[in-house]
Amino acid sequence: MHKAFSSAQRQAQDTMPSPKDMLPDITVVQATYRTSIYKRLLVLGCLTIGVILSLGANFLVGPSHLSPALFLQTLFNSASVPQQTAIIVWQIRMPYALMAACVGGALGLAGAEMQTVLANPLASPFTLGVSAAGAFGASLAIVLQWHIPGVPDNWLVAGCAFIFSVFSVFALDLLTRLRQADTSTIILCGVALVFSFQSLVALMQFVASEDTLQDLVFWTLGSLSRATWATLALLAGSLALIFPFSLRAAGGLTLLQMGEERAASLGIDVPHLRRAALLRISLLCALSVAFVGVIGFVGLVAPHIARRLVGEDHHFSLPGSLLTGALILSVSALVARILVPGIIVPLGIITSLVGIPFFLAIILKQRPMV
Amino acid sequence: MNTGKPVSGLMAQNLTVHYGRNMVLHDLTTPCFPHGRICALLGPNGSGKSTLLRAMSGLLPAQGCITLDNIQLAKLRLPERSQHCLYLPQALPAPVNITALEAMLAAKRIMSHRHSFADAPNEENIRVSLHLLEQFNIAHLALRKLNELSGGQRQLIGLAQALGRQPHALLLDEPLSALDLHYQYAVTKLLTQITRKNNLVTLMVLHDLNIALNLCDLVCVLHKGRIIASGPPTEVLTPDLLRTVYRVEARVETTPDNHHFIVITDCI
Numbered sequence: 206m207h208k209a210f211s212s213a214q215r216q217a218q219d220t221m222p223s224p225k226d227m228l229p230d231i232t233v234v235q236a237t238y239r240t241s242i243y244k245r246l247l248v249l250g251c252l253t254i255g256v257i258l259s260l261g262a263n264f265l266v267g268p269s270h271l272s273p274a275l276f277l278q279t280l281f282n283s284a285s286v287p288q289q290t291a292i293i294v295w296q297i298r299m300p301y302a303l304m305a306a307c308v309g310g311a312l313g314l315a316g317a318e319m320q321t322v323l324a325n326p327l328a329s330p331f332t333l334g335v336s337a338a339g340a341f342g343a344s345l346a347i348v349l350q351w352h353i354p355g356v357p358d359n360w361l362v363a364g365c366a367f368i369f370s371v372f373s374v375f376a377l378d379l380l381t382r383l384r385q386a387d388t389s390t391i392i393l394c395g396v397a398l399v400f401s402f403q404s405l406v407a408l409m410q411f412v413a414s415e416d417t418l419q420d421l422v423f424w425t426l427g428s429l430s431r432a433t434w435a436t437l438a439l440l441a442g443s444l445a446l447i448f449p450f451s452l453r454a455a456g457g458l459t460l461l462q463m464g465e466e467r468a469a470s471l472g473i474d475v476p477h478l479r480r481a482a483l484l485r486i487s488l489l490c491a492l493s494v495a496f497v498g499v500i501g502f503v504g505l506v507a508p509h510i511a512r513r514l515v516g517e518d519h520h521f522s523l524p525g526s527l528l529t530g531a532l533i534l535s536v537s538a539l540v541a542r543i544l545v546p547g548i549i550v551p552l553g554i555i556t557s558l559v560g561i562p563f564f565l566a567i568i569l570k571q572r573p574m575v
Numbered sequence: 576m577n578t579g580k581p582v583s584g585l586m587a588q589n590l591t592v593h594y595g596r597n598m599v600l601h602d603l604t605t606p607c608f609p610h611g612r613i614c615a616l617l618g619p620n621g622s623g624k625s626t627l628l629r630a631m632s633g634l635l636p637a638q639g640c641i642t643l644d645n646i647q648l649a650k651l652r653l654p655e656r657s658q659h660c661l662y663l664p665q666a667l668p669a670p671v672n673i674t675a676l677e678a679m680l681a682a683k684r685i686m687s688h689r690h691s692f693a694d695a696p697n698e699e700n701i702r703v704s705l706h707l708l709e710q711f712n713i714a715h716l717a718l719r720k721l722n723e724l725s726g727g728q729r730q731l732i733g734l735a736q737a738l739g740r741q742p743h744a745l746l747l748d749e750p751l752s753a754l755d756l757h758y759q760y761a762v763t764k765l766l767t768q769i770t771r772k773n774n775l776v777t778l779m780v781l782h783d784l785n786i787a788l789n790l791c792d793l794v795c796v797l798h799k800g801r802i803i804a805s806g807p808p809t810e811v812l813t814p815d816l817l818r819t820v821y822r823v824e825a826r827v828e829t830t831p832d833n834h835h836f837i838v839i840t841d842c843i
Contacts, residue, residue, distance in 0.1 A: 234717055235701055238676060241718075459681045462671050463721075466664035467733065469634050471682050471740065472657030516720075517672040518681070 245515040245525075252514075252528035256306055259535035263302030266539060268547060269293060304432035305538035305552070306531040307440045308497050309507070311489040313530020314444070314451060316504030317511065317523055321458045322482045324388045324465065329505035330490035333377065333391075334398030335370050336501065339494030340425050341402045342369030344409040347424065348417045359431060362424070363495035370491035373398055378483050382476075427500040427553030429538055436496045443492055447485050448527065454478060455519035462517060502557045503530050506564045533560050583644055584609040585631070585660065585744045585776045590639035592623075592630050599626045599800055600637075606795060606805045608744075610774045613767045615787040615808070617780075618797035619821055624780045625665060627797065628746040632662030643744050643776070654686065661742035665749045665780075668733045670722035675713070675732045678721060679704035682736040707735045710765060726753040734762065738769065745770075747779035751786070759783065763790045788812060788827075788835040796820055809835060818843065 265271050271279075275286065276294060283291040312330060319328045330336055342365035345351070346358075353361055380394055406425065413421055457478045460468040469475045493500070510533075511525030534556065541555040586607040592600040600623050608614050618624050630637035633648060633656045641648045643659050651659065668678065683700055708714040711731045721729055730753045737745060750766075751759045763786055770777040778795075781787050787794050788808045795805040798820045804811045809827070817825045817837070824841040 231702060231705055234676065234705060235698060237718055238674075238701065241674075456681060456685045459673070460685060463668045463678065464664065464666050466634065466666060467668060469653070470632060470657065470662040470664055471685060471736070472654035473685060474653050512672055516674075516677075518677055 241516075245521045248514050249521065249524055249528060252525065252532060256528055256531045256535060259532060259539060260302050260306060263305065263535060263539050263542075264294070264298050266543060267293070267298060300432040300434055300437050301429050302535065302538060304429050304437050304440070304497065305534045307437065307444055308429075308493045308500065309503055309534025310527040310531040311440065311444050311493045312500065312504040312534070313507035313511070313526040313528070314448065314523060315486040315489040315493075316506075316530070317508035317519075317526035318451060318454075318458065318482045319486050319504070320508050321462050321519065322479045322486075323391055324462070325392050326509070327505070328392065328395070329501075330486070330494070331499070331501035331504055332399065333395030334373050334402055335487070335490045336494050336499045337399045337402035337406070338373035339366035339370040339491060340499050341405045341409070342366040343424050343495075343498070344406050344413075344421050347421050348409045348413040350417065363436070366495040367491045369402075370494050371487045373402070374483055374487035374490070378480065381479075423551065424498045425553075426551035427498040427556075428549070428551050429497055429541075430549055432496065440492050440496060443488055447489060448523075450481070451485060451523050452520065454482060455523055458482070458519040458523075459517065462519075498553065500534070500553050500556055502560050503533055506560050507533060510564060533563065583607060583642075585643045585778070586641075587627070587631055588640040588642075590627070590630055590637055590641070592626055592635055592637045594626075599623050600630065601800055603627070603639075603800065603802060605802060608776050608778050608793070608795075610776055611771050612792040613763075613770045613777045613779070613790070614793040614795060615781045615791040616778055616795050616797065617782075617784065617787060617820075622797040622820075623800045624797050625748050628662055628748050628778070628780065632656070632660050632746050634662060658686065658740070658742060660744040660746065660776075661737050661740055662746045663733060663737045663748060663750060665752065667726050667729045667753060668721060668736070670724070670729065672720055672722055674718050674720055675708065675724070676701065676704055676717040678732055679707070679736055679739055683739055686740070704735075704739055707739050708732070710769075711735050712761070727755060727758065730754060731758065731762070741773075742775075744776035745778070747777070749780050749782065751781070751783065759786060760790070767792075784812060784817075784837050785835075788837065812837070 264276055265273060271290070271294070275290065279286045279291055279294040283295065316329045319330065319333070320326055343362045346362040346365040351361060351365075352358065356364075376398070377391055377395060381391055384390070410418060410421060457468065457473045460471055460473055461475065461478065465475055490504070507530035508522070508526040511522050511529045514529070515521040515525040534552070537552060537555040537559045540559055541550045541552050544550050544555070584607045587603065587605045590600055590603045590605075591598065605627070616624050616627070626635065629635040631641050631648075633653055646659065648656055648660060673681070680697075680700055683704065705714055705717060708717055711734065713728060713731050713735070716724060716728060716732070721732070724732070730750070734747075734750055737747075747766075751762060754762060766777055766779070767790060769775065781791070791808055793806065794808045794811050796803055796811060796816065803820065804816055812827060814825055814827065817823055822843045823839050824843065826838045826840065827835060828838055829835050
């Protein structure tokens with residue numbers, strides 16, 4: 206019996222290649238590594254093309270159909286086309302479509318950073334109460350009909366939403382620092398924030414008059430139709446400013462997701478990295494919420510999709526999340542306009558409907574993790 | 576790595592660490608951990624081993640004086656400090672969707688201050704990283720993702736990551752916890768080799784007293800936040816000490832070929 210066991214063991218040793226035999230050749234490893242990087246760049250390229258195509262579709266498709274030629278003519282020489290076409294392109298379709306892509310990108314990027322710094326795959330601007338806080342800020346301005354002389358009402362609403370969103374992120378950050386809370390505590394407090402702000406919004410809805418209620422509901426469902434060139438410029442400008450800082454932090458974030466203590470032990474100033482990320486996140490989320498209202502789902506799902514596509518090296522997954530978010534929201538915006546002819550369905554309703562099949566396809570395609 | 580001049584090694588003097596109001600280490604002074612020797616930090620659960628290592632590497636706020644070769648580590652900023660004295664946490668690298676090689680490169684690149692987008696695969700870094708993985712006998716895992724690897728394999732990658740940073744002192748918190756019998760010995764021997772070759776200060780938390788007895792040059796025993804003994808393992812690990820510190824009745828035996836082992840006969 207004992208003998209049989211030991212001979213079986215010897216046999217197993219003979220047939221199993223020892224790790225030494227499988228030593229990879231360095232040039233092979235280098236080549237494979239390089240290929241993997243090119244593959245990821247290719248994926249990012251494809252996402253960019255996808256965003257451009259969906260933008261194009263958003264420009265052209267609508268109640269009054271535009272040919273690509275007419276669109277380009279309007280773009281470059283708007284004096285030569287009927288005034289109505291010029292208005293449709295410049296005042297309606299372009300701000301709408303570009304705003305969708307920018308908000309999607311901002312929420313995707315913010316979600317990706319949030320999930321890393323809070324070490325939780327469920328973290329997103331929506332799940333941690335940033336959107337809800339913004340909604341409450343907006344509801345205050347809408348329902349109480351605040352006016353500040355010289356400030357347009359919609360900017361006042363946006364400003365209130367912005368202030369409350371920033372406040373909610375920093376309340377979370379303060380909590381982390383004062384109580385040295387671990388990440389699960391942060392998530393739970395975020396959930397508490399969601400519910401408190403949601404009930405506050407419900408309270409505002411309860412006391413709101415008929416007119417303001419309409420406004421408020423519309424706002425909480427998320428809508429791009431208020432997009433103007435001014436708000437677009439502000440959001441796109443912030444995104445363009447913030448993104449390089451995110452990329453600079455990518456190396457640290459990549460190590461951070463392997464464990465907070467490990468990152469710190471490798472020389473990363475984790476509190477500083479986290480605070481800087483939270484500042485970027487709060488700006489991006491607050492601006493998005495302020496201009497288009499509550500849009501869930503993108504911030505949660507875009508980073509997951511991006512990570513599946515390009516891996517978790519943040520040099521790739523951050524741009525990947527940004528592009529995926531932009532793509533999802535851009536396609537959603539398109540669907541929102543063509544679903545019911547003549548009516549723009551609120552974007553917040555569409556995003557989940559469009560995003561979930563996308564999400565499930567990618568999640569379920571991978572074999573389950575052990 | 577070798578500084579060339581007479582070196583004194585790593586030591587902590589009058590170290591005090593609080594967790595909230597709870598004082599974990601009180602006015603603790605360690606012996607000097609010398610270069611080129613592998614030292615084991617022993618002690619029962621909750622005796623302050625991890626706290627000591629964290630405090631020495633600057634991850635915990637601590638009062639006291641921590642010096643490596645007469646350099647005051649507290650005066651350095653964290654990134655610089657980690658170049659001198661690197662702590663390897665007990666927690667395994669999380670199973671994320673990046674390859675072992677990328678994990679190695681990420682740990683190396685963070686110090687280079689060049690955060691260019693899609694950093695061109697630096698041939699030299701890849702070679703060094705692969706060589707390290709090869710030393711741990713896991714070069715064949717270089718292109719596997721961490722979320723496909725076992726805990727032990729990830730622990731080896733974590734170790735390789737730390738060694739890849741080429742610190743002067745290595746503080747390892749239970750580096751063998753997830754490893755099988757073979758790797759426990761292989762890794763300890765490899766660490767000894769690298770410690771000698773690069774003249775490192777290596778201090779590791781161990782629970783396996785037999786490894787400490789046979790493979791480590793020095794041991795240091797912590798008990799209730801104080802160091803109660805330190806020196807060569809065979810002198811320190813006596814039945815008396817095992818009784819006070821670990822609350823076991825034990826004998827230390829020596830084989831004819833001069834290997835030592837501890838036989839536990841009862842627990843108190």
